[in-house]
Amino acid sequence: xxxxxxxxxxxxxxxxxxxxxxxxxxxxxxxxxxxxxxxxxxxxxxxxxxxxxxxxxxxxxxxxxxxxxxxxxxxxxxxxxxxxxxxxxxxxxxxxxxxxxxxxxxxxxxxxxxxxxxxxxxxxxxxxxxxxxxxxxxxxxxxxxxxxxxxxxxxxxxxxxxxxxxxxxxxxxxxxxxxx
Amino acid sequence: xxxxxxxxxxxxxxxxxxxxxxxxxxxxxxxxxxxxxxxxxxxxxxxxxxxxxxxxxxxxxxxxxxxxxxxxxxxxxxxxxxxxxxxxxxxxxxxxxxxxxxxxxxxxx
Amino acid sequence: xxxxxxxxxxxxxxxxxxxxxxxxxxxxxxxxxxxxxxxxxxxxxxxxxxxxxxxxxxxxxxxxxxxxxxxxxxxxxxxxxxxxxxxxxxxxxxxxxxxxxxxxxxxxxxxxxxxxxxxxxxxxxxxxxxxxxxxxxxxxxxxxxxxxxxxxxxxxxxxxxxxxxxxxxxxxxxxxxxxxxxxxxxxxxxxxxxxxxxxxxxxxxxxxxxxxxxxxxxxxxxxxxxxxxxxxxxxxxxxxxxxxxxxxxxxxxxxxxxxxxxxxxxxxxxxxxxxxxxxxxxxxxxxxxxxxxxxxxxxxxxxxxxxxxxxxxxxxxxxxxxxxxxxxxxxxxxxxxxxxxxxxxxxxxxxxxxxxxxxxxxxxxxxxxxxxxxxxxxxxxxxxxxxxxxxxxxxxxxxxxxxxxxxxxxxxxxxxxxxxxxxxxxxxxxxxxxxxxxxxxxxxxxxxxxxxxxxxxxxxxxxxxxxxxxxxxxxxxxxxxxxxxxxxxxxxxxxxxxxxxxxxxxxxxxxxxxxxxxxxxx
Numbered sequence: 001x002x003x004x005x006x007x008x009x010x011x012x013x014x015x016x017x018x019x020x021x022x023x024x025x026x027x028x029x030x031x032x033x034x035x036x037x038x039x040x041x042x043x044x045x046x047x048x049x050x051x052x053x054x055x056x057x058x059x060x061x062x063x064x065x066x067x068x069x070x071x072x073x074x075x076x077x078x079x080x081x082x083x084x085x086x087x088x089x090x091x092x093x094x095x096x097x098x099x100x101x102x103x104x105x106x107x108x109x110x111x112x113x114x115x116x117x118x119x120x121x122x123x124x125x126x127x128x129x130x131x132x133x134x135x136x137x138x139x140x141x142x143x144x145x146x147x148x149x150x151x152x153x154x155x156x157x158x159x160x161x162x163x164x165x166x167x168x169x170x171x172x173x174x175x176x177x178x179x180x
Numbered sequence: 181x182x183x184x185x186x187x188x189x190x191x192x193x194x195x196x197x198x199x200x201x202x203x204x205x206x207x208x209x210x211x212x213x214x215x216x217x218x219x220x221x222x223x224x225x226x227x228x229x230x231x232x233x234x235x236x237x238x239x240x241x242x243x244x245x246x247x248x249x250x251x252x253x254x255x256x257x258x259x260x261x262x263x264x265x266x267x268x269x270x271x272x273x274x275x276x277x278x279x280x281x282x283x284x285x286x287x288x289x
Numbered sequence: 290x291x292x293x294x295x296x297x298x299x300x301x302x303x304x305x306x307x308x309x310x311x312x313x314x315x316x317x318x319x320x321x322x323x324x325x326x327x328x329x330x331x332x333x334x335x336x337x338x339x340x341x342x343x344x345x346x347x348x349x350x351x352x353x354x355x356x357x358x359x360x361x362x363x364x365x366x367x368x369x370x371x372x373x374x375x376x377x378x379x380x381x382x383x384x385x386x387x388x389x390x391x392x393x394x395x396x397x398x399x400x401x402x403x404x405x406x407x408x409x410x411x412x413x414x415x416x417x418x419x420x421x422x423x424x425x426x427x428x429x430x431x432x433x434x435x436x437x438x439x440x441x442x443x444x445x446x447x448x449x450x451x452x453x454x455x456x457x458x459x460x461x462x463x464x465x466x467x468x469x470x471x472x473x474x475x476x477x478x479x480x481x482x483x484x485x486x487x488x489x490x491x492x493x494x495x496x497x498x499x500x501x502x503x504x505x506x507x508x509x510x511x512x513x514x515x516x517x518x519x520x521x522x523x524x525x526x527x528x529x530x531x532x533x534x535x536x537x538x539x540x541x542x543x544x545x546x547x548x549x550x551x552x553x554x555x556x557x558x559x560x561x562x563x564x565x566x567x568x569x570x571x572x573x574x575x576x577x578x579x580x581x582x583x584x585x586x587x588x589x590x591x592x593x594x595x596x597x598x599x600x601x602x603x604x605x606x607x608x609x610x611x612x613x614x615x616x617x618x619x620x621x622x623x624x625x626x627x628x629x630x631x632x633x634x635x636x637x638x639x640x641x642x643x644x645x646x647x648x649x650x651x652x653x654x655x656x657x658x659x660x661x662x663x664x665x666x667x668x669x670x671x672x673x674x675x676x677x678x679x680x681x682x683x684x685x686x687x688x689x690x691x692x693x694x695x696x697x698x699x700x701x702x703x704x705x706x707x708x709x710x711x712x713x714x715x716x717x718x719x720x721x722x723x724x725x726x727x728x729x730x731x732x733x734x735x736x737x738x739x740x741x742x743x744x745x746x747x748x749x750x751x752x753x754x755x756x757x758x759x760x761x762x763x764x765x766x767x768x769x770x771x772x773x774x775x776x777x778x779x780x781x782x783x784x785x786x787x788x789x790x791x792x793x794x795x796x797x798x799x800x801x802x803x804x805x806x807x808x809x810x811x
Binding site: 202211218224249250257260265 | 468
């Protein structure tokens with residue numbers, strides 16, 4: 001997987017700029033499509049970094065699955081609140097500030113002393129380090145329990161989401177809600 | 181081979197996206213947008229994980245395809261999170277007829 | 290080893306066998322019982338009117354049996370004083386510490402299920418999903434504490450969080466429940482993001498995803514590849530875990546989620562989620578910041594963790610206790626008091642990171658000891674609120690508890706024992722818990738934490754006793770209907786067990802402290 005520098009910059013921009021656009025946009029549908037573009041940018045970056053399997057999984061799972069889920073959620077609910085206001089709640093600024101500061105600290109340190117070079121990485125990548133075959137071995141080897149933990153997670157999500165989501169359809173108001 | 185593909189640069193991209201996600205979660209009022217921002221955060225972390233994994237390759241690869249496996253599993257987590265989040269969103273919408281977080285304020289918070 | 294999965298074409302590939310499955314047997318039992326409850330529900334008849342006395346009793350029976358078996362397995366392992374065992378090629382580490390925390394988690398699940406039968410029946414939502422989710426959550430929590438790799442830490446945390454989000458909003462036709470679940474979900478998702486970033490940074494800094502390997506490298510005096518990155522990663526991980534345990538200033542979800550959820554679920558959250566998260570917090574703190582025999586490989590990490598956790602402890606103790614003073618709802622008061630107790634537990638985590646004076650390397654004995662009576666008290670208190678409830682409502686406001694001593698003297702007595710113990714008045718279990726935590730803190734040189742703890746404990750006496758005064762000294766207000774409690778066997782049983790156990794731990798603290806010391810992290 002060797003693209004040019006230019007391609008890398010293009011993918012990085014494809015990931016970041018639409019994401020920033022999400023913050024600026026005022027229409028949810030537009031945001032969803034910007035998210036699509038951003039996620040596609042991520043897929044490109046993964047390919048650039050030698051993680052081919054992940055790149056394609058990203059397209060399948062995120063763009064093919066999760067984003068569609070979002071659009072469903074949007075269509076089921078967003079009839080009234082298409083426009084979005086911006087307001088920072090006072091109670092939640094603290095964690096945001098802490099996160100921002102720690103990120104900033106890390107960035108400064110990394111920019112000053114980045115001890116890694118990635119030049120030889122491509123050779124190792126070409127040797128099949130990120131191969132689907134290797135991933136398969138991993139999943140049935142050291143990652144078999146994490147894999148099972150994922151299945152538990154998905155089971156929980158499935159049971160829970162169907163339970164919470166199935167009561168009444170959004171079109172039919174629940175008891176006591178008709179007067180609104 | 182790809183000189184500009186330094187770890188720092190990937191981390192910059194990742195940090196920018198993570199920050200956008202955090203800002204989105206904290207500042208946006210629409211629940212769908214909050215969910216999208218959560219997904220952005222997870223994606224940003226995935227990018228750093230992959231970048232780290234790639235950066236270690238020249239030295240001694242302790243676990244060459246490990247990061248990829250991890251990230252694939254995080255994708256599953258993201259999917260589960262989206263499903264659970266949207267089901268709660270539907271429940272919210274059923275009760276309030278809105279997906280606007282600012283109007284859901286029965287509890288004192 | 291009997292190979293279940295042997296990897297073809299990979300010479301010398303280690304195999305995963307029956308031994309590995311046997312090691313996580315309690316988890317498997319919980320998972321299997323959860324699925325069984327889900328399937329069993331399909332064969333149980335839906336009764337026409339909600340207040341059916343027995344309801345779907347097989348659901349409760351089967352799921353309680355599952356927790357009993359899992360608890361017995363964990364007890365057996367503690368009793369046999371098994372050596373630490375690492376399985377699934379390093380993905381999990383089972384030791385007495387994880388067993389002890391797992392036991393508290395299973396205890397929380399069992400009490401929740403005991404009280405859940407009538408709580409769900411009253412609301413007309415007695416569904417197998419509830420039992421299944423509680424058991425899945427408990428299984429994920431046990432896995433969470435057993436995690437020995439960063440991957441497992443994240444995945445099991447997410448699994449348990451998803452289950453608890455849903456449980457919070459389980460009363461899906463109740464606005465408060467849905468709102469509590471929503472807030473918990475959004476802030477929980479945010480914290481998961483921080484935690485995941487922290488784990489990615491730890492991986493970046495140490496080049497390994499396996500906690501045991503990382504610990505080995507650090508203890509061997511090998512510095513991490515990038516210690517500033519390690520510190521940032523640990524900081525973010527700490528933020529993520531601080532959210533989960535509800536430490537100030539990451540507590541915003543606690544009051545709302547605790548209030549919105551059904552009281553039985555609140556008890557489960559206050560005990561099991563907190564115990565499991567503290568288990569991992571302590572493991573991470575001792576691993577990266579402990580003054581073990583071999584000394585930390587990264588002094589920066591140790592400094593940052595010590596400063597971070599003690600800072601969180603101080604502000605959490607102060608905030609939780611002061612905020613609890615102002616509450617008029619007993620449930621919200623207990624929610625803020627849960628925050629305050631998080632602060633005390635954080636003090637225990639700080640002293641666990643210090644070297645023992647006597648050369649003993651057991652860390653976190655005080656924290657473990659504290660968790661046990663705390664679990665009993667919280668479960669008892671929340672189950673009592675649920676037990677006295679009517680219809681979709683639990684007995685929540687302090688005013689509604691007025692005159693309880695006359696109408697339900699047994700309940701009032703149980704709640705009295707629990708409140709006195711919460712307040713830490715000797716010679717109750719809560720007193721010993723605080724004593725051991727603060728004594729450890731002073732012995733390891735953190736007298737300022739102990740001082741703040743003692744002062745805030747004195748403040749806490751006021752709000753706990755307010756509840757007692759309402760029950761015993763104030764006349765009943767208005768004509769609140771007295772629910773008939775005859776049919777509610779599960780909740781009654783749970784409350785009785787909790788109160789009696791609190792008294793027992795208060796009378797014989799030595800035995801329990803010895804067990805905690807034996808199970809402490811090594």
